[in-house]
Amino acid sequence: MKHDRFPGHIGRTVAESTPWWPASCNHKQQKPNIVVVVLDDTGWADFGCFGSEINTPTIDRLAARGLRYTNFHVTPLCSPTRTCLLTGRNHHAVGMRFLSDTDTGFPNSRGCIDSDVALLPVMLRGQGYASYLVGKWHLTPSHEISPAGPYHNWPLGRGFDRFYGFLPGCTDQMTPELCEDNHQVDREFPEDYHLTEDLVDRAISYVRDHTVFRDEEPFFLQLAFGATHAPFQAPRSFIEPYVDIFAKGWDQTREDRLQRQKELGVAPADAELAPRNEEVSDWNALSADQKRLYTHLQAAYAGFLEHTDVHLGRLVDELERLGELDNTLIIVMSDNGASREGGKDGAVDTNAPYSGLPQSVEEQLKRIDQIGTRHGGAHYPQGWAMAGNTPFRRYKQHVDLGGVRSPMVVSWPKGIEANGEIRGQFSHVIDLAPTIMSLAGLEQPLPCDGRSIASTFDDADAPAPRATQYWENLGHRAIWHEGWRAVTEHKQGVAYENDDWRLYNTTEDFSESIDRAADEPELLKEMVGRWWQQAEANSVLPLDDRTLVQLLRARPPLGLMSRDRLTFRPGQGHVPISSMITGSERAMLVTASFRNRRHGENGVLVSSGDSRGGYVLYVQDGRLTFEHVQLGNRTICTTDQLLPTGTFEAGFVLRDRIAHSAEVVLLHGRQKVAATRIPTTAAHLSFWGIDVGCDAADRVSCAYPPDFAYRARSFESLTIDFLDQLVLEDVAEAMESTE
DSSP: OOOTTOSSBOOSSGGGOBOOOOOOOOGGGTSOEEEEEEESSOOTTOSGGGTOSSOOHHHHHHHHTSEEESSEEOOSSHHHHHHHHHHSSOGGGGTBSSOTTOOOSSTTBSSSOOTTSOOHHHHHHTTTOEEEEEEEOOOSOGGGOSTTOOOTTSGGGGTOSEEEEESSSOOOSSSOOOEETTEEOOOOOOTTOOHHHHHHHHHHHHHHHHHHHSTTSOEEEEEEOSTTSSSBOOOHHHHTHHHHHGGGHHHHHHHHHHHHHHHHTSSOTTOOOOOOOTTSOOGGGSOHHHHHHHHHHHHHHHHHHHHHHHHHHHHHHHHHHTTOSTTEEEEEEESSSOOOTTTTTOBSSTHHHHTTOOOOHHHHHTTGGGTTSTTOOBBOOHHHHHHHTTTSOOOTTSSSHHHHBOOEEEEOTTTOOOOSEEEOOOEEGGGHHHHHHHHTTOOSOOSOSSOOOGGGSSOTTOOOSOSEEEEEETTEEEEEETTEEEEEOOOTTSOGGGOOEEEEETTTOTTOOSOOTTTOHHHHHHHHHHHHHHHHHTTOOSOOOOOHHHHHHOOOSOSGGGOSEEEEOTTOOOBOGGGSOOSSSSOEEEEEEEEEEOTTOOEEEEEEEETTEEEEEEEETTEEEEEEEETTEEEEEEEEEEOOOEEEEEEEEEEEOSTTOEEEEEEETTEEEEEEEESOOOSOOOSOOEEESSOOSSOSOSSSOSOOBOOOTTEEEEEEEETTTOOOGGGHHHHHTTO
């Protein structure tokens, strides 16, 4: 072995040799720690320091000792924004046109970031940083989220040292599907469990360990809350105080917020309130029942956000206790604007709109006391999303400012002298990676589309880092160039050349309320042409105007979702909700195979979902039982015959019928032993997936105790055949017998 570069001396023995160690490089003295806090679906006007009635003292405190950016932009969806944040690249150009949930078959929308693109944790590692991700990821294709991976698009595969959180776009806050590093987490969820609290506990744990064991190195922590994406869930003590506050309605809330924004200086004195979105009703025209329900749903959102802020405060306090706060750059932002996905009436149970089965105001009022609880993961009506995006128009999914203007707070006591100041330079989420890397000491320019905004930290008059930025989502398009912005809201099926473009002078028109297209036709033509140039340069094409729902329900030929037959084994890992096979909307044959079964063996054979929505097949007192629950409708089918002993098969056939209903037939072998009708099935039953041999979460049925696994080794396998893709003549007779 050669030791030419060894500065010490190697003799025949240790006594004749001189040891040498590389000098310790204390990066922490030269570089800041970095904490990026990403909230989900939080509107531009929802922080207290951006004009809200909602209490956000932690974020407000960070703003008071730092900066608020009032002209900061993101993309209209979460996966693309997170891609931009971690790469500094435009999301189409690196494979994340849409959400990571699906691969559309084109290079710009593979559901993951291109493998040759380095993410922030990799780039920061070269500058001496450790990196931790806590919370939401949503950059792994759905078909790669499984107990066996593959893991190359999981957080550790893309450069993070540690990960604790959830991989898909959203989850139940009280019974989440969690992963740690490269494995699923099996844990109990007590009644007082909340994901936000758990995530902050883990973030604090990572920071504490880092300061003990790697005290000479800085760290990068991305804390990506599930909040405030639906389902809205928080302790009732946080929710109830907001009921009276928001009884004034969304129209008055918008007016009040804009007035406070002007007083705070985050909106100019001449800013106008964009007209009410046409699909939102005048609050004063609503019935008393509508007002009551809608107010309580907004209170749930407000309580959810305040609860998140309180626990973010625990992390900030811990950084201060550890002596790390002064040299920690903290960025707080939202991944897109407030979401209208609750629809016209909102939801006491988010599973309703996510199932495509919204409930009436009357139905929801019966459960108003459950809002925000384990059994009432809520979503507000679109009118409150409009208020969250005050003073702008539209919402998440749209490229109008309501979808792409994000509140951003930046705090770094050691590095930013300004306290409580406002920055109005145009910036975009692709500018954050080069900003962070410049502070981390990277001397050579990165292959980024963004540019550092570090010059604005101490100079309120520093120029914007770039002159041009484009947007595209679901066919909606926009472009900003040197103070002007052109926007079009695409209608599905309409030729793109027939889209109606609007034009705004953003230096004079803060809320984009005055369309200048008719006054500046040549400028508009130039802007549209510039958009097409950006589209070509950033792999935006082909344009795709399928809706969010259509894209999410598309089934590419990948993963479990593409298979006709699935065979599972008791004791295997959990099948996540992102697999797209956990619903009851598809006709299926479910078969449990037994070998040498004995009398007295009982337990759950398969469960999907939880007590809010799901199905379960179990054996109790020797009899096979199937239960299905969706939006409060519970169906129970039990056979009077005892399950055989020995070697045999048993299960059920579910056949979809009209209007979301279905028939279920219990089978011993191929013999029908019981049947009933399910009134309502759905692709989305809850936020929990499938467990084989047990009911692992908030159990689907209370007919059996919490620990009711089928432990006997006689249960060998469980097979699901999807009948909408297979013709199975051997079960036709059993199906026909239910006619």
